[in-house]
Amino acid sequence: MIMMSGRRILRLSFDLPPDADAELPERLRRLLEDFTPRAQLLEDGALVDLTGATRWWQRDARGITELVQLRALAYFGVRSSAGVAGTPMLAAMACALTPLGRRTVIDDSPEAISAFLRPRPVRELPGVGGKTAALLGEYGLHTVGDVADVPQQTLQRLLGARAGRALHEHARGHDTTVVDPTPAPASxxxxxxxxxxxxxxxxxxxxxxxxxxxxxxxxxxxxxxxxxxxxxxxxxxxxxxxxxxxxxxxxxxxxxxxxxxxxxxxxxxxxxxxxxxxxxxxxxxxxxxxxxxxxxxxxxxxxxxxxxxxxxxxxxxxxxxxxxxxxxxxxxxxxxxxxxxxxxxxxxxxxxxxx
Structure with missing residues (x-):
């Protein structure tokens, strides 16, 4: 069963130039925080919780995303691809399929989530590497929809208790990850x-x-x-x-x-x-x-x-x-x-x- 989360999560992937200024990521962070304080910089982009920003900006998530991409390009010359969905997992999957300068928005409804998620190859789910995808393929589980139709106990017997449970949840679009604005440890x-x-x-x-x-x-x-x-x-x-x-x-x-x-x-x-x-x-x-x-x-x-x-x-x-x-x-x-x-x-x- 696919459940709606009520959240609107934006996943951005930035195309940073090779000679980018060392301060550019911090400038991008400040740009995102102009829209909402719940912005988390990642290695290759950012994760932004737009749930509380739509009412303030009097725009839906798509409208705010277009504005964010436009400002990043106009102010800093940074192009980006974007995915918007009800969970960070779905937003990241949508972003990975989106060309630079474009955006993919998944409505927060069971029908829209199912239409996007079920046809995707199972290897696109988080935590599914080549070996796991090959193992699932041996049992005829090639798409996310195939996995979603399998009982959780079966997946746990194949992959182990924790991995099977996580895969069962992800295949149904469930993701409880939150956007953490705390800066990541130095690296x-x-x-x-x-x-x-x-x-x-x-x-x-x-x-x-x-x-x-x-x-x-x-x-x-x-x-x-x-x-x-x-x-x-x-x-x-x-x-x-x-x-x-x-x-x-x-x-x-x-x-x-x-x-x-x-x-x-x-x-x-x-x-x-x-x-x-x-x-x-x-x-x-x-x-x-x-x-x-x-x-x-x-x-x-x-x-x-x-x-x-x-x-x-x-x-x-x-x-x-x-x-x-x-x-x-x-x-x-x-x-x-x-x-x-x-x-x-x-x-x-x-x-x-x-x-």
């Missing part, structure tokens, strides 16, 4: 864009190492440690997969960040995927003096960290190009990167040249 991000859609897993892993090396150097320079990493992979069809992993212990060391990044990448099970870009984010940063390190009897674990400290001193004196991981020396092609900090705000676009 650092960097992105590698391939010059062409890349099929080679070795190149994917090489890019991950370069990203981990960049994040590690920036964390150490700023005296911070990360408690987790998030890897975002964008494909040739403009879809994306995002996976996060909590680190066994908070760290700022390249070798440990790279291990975590490799583990996230391997968990995706990509086979011959045409990858357009890979982004790596260090999550929930804390001061480095709060780091605790697990003792080990293996002296070999300390060797990379000693080398890293020497490399940092050499780089500080002679520049970033003087030392780098050997795996990055197999090609002279310069990777291009976009980097963000403090809640994924774009700050610069530094290319890293490997000689």
């Amino acid at each position: 650092l991000s960097t992105e590698h864009r391939f010059p062409r859609d890349e099929l080679d897993p070795a190149e994917h892993r090489r890019a991950l190492l370069a990203l981990a090396d960049d994040l590690g150097a920036r964390l150490r320079a700023s005296g911070q440690i990360a408690t987790g990493v998030t890897c975002t992979i964008r494909y040739a069809d403009l879809s994306a997969t995002r996976r996060s992993r909590t680190l066994p212990e908070a760290t700022q060391h390249t070798v440990l960040l790279a291990r975590a990044a490799y583990a996230v990448y391997d968990s995706l099970g990509l086979q011959r995927a045409r990858v357009r870009s890979i982004a790596l984010r260090a999550d929930v940063l804390r001061p480095a003096d709060r780091a605790a390190r697990q003792l080990t009897l293996d002296a070999g674990d300390d060797k990379p960290l000693v080398i890293e400290a020497v490399a940092d001193r050499a780089r500080a004196r002679y520049g970033r190009q003087v030392l780098y991981p050997a795996a990055l020396a197999i090609s002279s092609r310069p990777p291009s990167a976009r980097q963000w900090d403090r809640g994924d705000r774009p700050d610069d676009a530094r290319g890293r040249r490997v000689t």
